[in-house]
Amino acid sequence: MTATTPRTESVGPPTLPPLAAQAERLATLGVLELAGLDAARVRDAVATVDLPGLLVVDRALAPASALAPLLRLGDRPGFVVEDMTDVDAFAPTEGLDVPDSPVYVVTAPDRGDDLGNWSPEEALPELAARGRSPMLLTEGMHWALQVPEVVERSFCYMTIGSRLRRANGTYDARTPAVWISLGTGRDGRERRGAPKVGWCWWRNRHTWLGFASGVDRVAVPLDA
Template sequence: MSDQTSPSFGAGAEFDRQVGTLTALGYPAMSGRTPEQFAELVAPLRAEAVAHANTPYDLDAGRVPFVLVVTRELAPVERTMPLTTLHGGRLPGFVDRSFEPGALERFVATKEAEPPAPDAYLLFDVERGEEFCGAVPDDAMAVVAERGRTLLTIEEGIALVTHHPQVLVKNKCFSLGGSRSGDRRVPAIWISQKAPKLGWCWEGNPHTWLGMASAGSRRA
């Protein structure tokens, strides 16, 4: 997809598409709401999308202007990850068994990546960070911070793949340094068994196929 910028790419229409995607996947029922109630919940974010989606849109480069994120308070990670698929694929995403029982609950947003709302919000200027493929995650996270950008959380990574499965491709997958559990593990989403997989890697171990996803800002 060629680069486009807001408002020419239609931020309002793109927001509506993302709401439609979540509705079709069952997010309203998952959050205990009807489709109408869910639409009402996220409706105020539409104006924010139109006003602030002004960065390049290039799926080939893994960059999108914004992503609508639903927090784990409404949609648990264990239920949303299986709703992801690869672009053109059918196999459901999954959580790797390397997460011991109760581990996902301990992977929470860092102070710098705290969500601005308890239910839903927008993540702007999102990049999968393929330039960091092969870099030590600790080093990549430091560079992202120096640039004044923010690391993606697990929920945000799932949202990115949900709305834009084209960004998850072979050798261009990404770590999610915005969620940590107090140890050396850094969660990541990559491709396994022809499906998206949520796993983790050590903060000091580089992988040629894992970049570091980041964003410009969050708004509620």
């Protein structure tokens, strides 16, 4: 895909299953084991939460580099682009309220399709004006783990809640995103059609990338 790829019509992202089903899927995929979480405790905890949304494991327990190979589109596993070896260093931006909890829920997830062809620099204040919070990379990846079809050709998304802070306190110009590989360049032909974790420039626009966001992040308390 390129920045000039025309967008086709989309029916919108698929509906997320209930939290209990999401917990089961994370257990089946091995995410809970990866995070060192007891699946039974997570199941019991989400059963007490009467809240629709996206179930997320904290990035410190389930980093992006470990989640990427678990992504799937058809028979193609996900991957991180070769020039993003520092993917796990992309952290929540200043001002984001991320619960200090192993597991939490992102409410009202939205892919931001209407913001296609906006730059991250332009989209961030617009999301704030709408009362929305940009997703972290790992949140966007959890969404794709639950409903792989959310990563849809011509309707993929950036996750600008995660950025890399330089030693001098400024942000790296890269912003992470999740989209579909065309199997060109260093991706390799065997990865054509695979879900891809990569990056875009802060001031660049791409017609086929929206901006994933939610409204709130709510902790799911796990019993001791």
